[in-house]
Amino acid sequence: DQQVKQNSPSLSVQEGRISILNCDYTNSMFDYFLWYKKYPAEGPTFLISISSIKDKNEDGRFTVFLNKSAKHLSLHIVPSQPGDSAVYFCAALRSQGNLIFGKGTKLSVKP
Amino acid sequence: KAGVTQTPRYLIKTRGQQVTLSCSPISGHRSVSWYQQTPGQGLQFLFEYFSETQRNKGNFPGRFSGRQFSNSRSEMNVSTLELGDSALYLCASSSAGYQETQYFGPGTRLLVL
Numbered sequence: 001d002q003q004v005k006q007n008s009p010s011l012s013v014q015e016g017r018i019s020i021l022n023c024d025y026t027n028s029m030f031d032y033f034l035w036y037k038k039y040p041a042e043g044p045t046f047l048i049s050i051s052s053i054k055d056k057n058e059d060g061r062f063t064v065f066l067n068k069s070a071k072h073l074s075l076h077i078v079p080s081q082p083g084d085s086a087v088y089f090c091a092a093l094r095s096q097g098n099l100i101f102g103k104g105t106k107l108s109v110k111p
Numbered sequence: 112k113a114g115v116t117q118t119p120r121y122l123i124k125t126r127g128q129q130v131t132l133s134c135s136p137i138s139g140h141r142s143v144s145w146y147q148q149t150p151g152q153g154l155q156f157l158f159e160y161f162s163e164t165q166r167n168k169g170n171f172p173g174r175f176s177g178r179q180f181s182n183s184r185s186e187m188n189v190s191t192l193e194l195g196d197s198a199l200y201l202c203a204s205s206s207a208g209y210q211e212t213q214y215f216g217p218g219t220r221l222l223v224l
Contacts, residue, residue, distance in 0.1 A: 043201050099146075
């Protein structure tokens, strides 16, 4: 039973345009959400997080939106750059729990 | 601050052997979590240690075990290796406060032949 789902295994975007990565979750007990970026043969790198008491968090080119009623979050990257090409993982956390990861979306940003 | 370090980075073992992986967390971090990443299953939680005690455990068989030392360094052991244990094993540390971000090491790539 997948509690965190990333339904798009891959996404291709032109450099300079917006990348939108989506994530859905099923467990309403999750109260903290994170996005990680992963390059091959490296560990995931933390990008941005959001608490369930907020609906938006912004850090430079990265913005995460949370829609609790829809149990949906999204990561927007504007403008996209070729160096953003990587696998992006959505993760969710509940109090006293462990991180639950989605299966990732591979983003390709084309020059 | 130095990041999370994991040793060894690569390992080749044969079925039936056992293996021990090591993780040194970021200085000051007291929580260490272990994850297994495979192409089919993504990142799956193994267990978390805090103050030398296992605080959380995922759905893995008893062949997978771990421990944490007083300096917060952690080891993970897999006994009686199976082919399906081939994976990238990732360690992550956090300060273990509420809603604290976990920071990952580079991982240990284990190949079981």
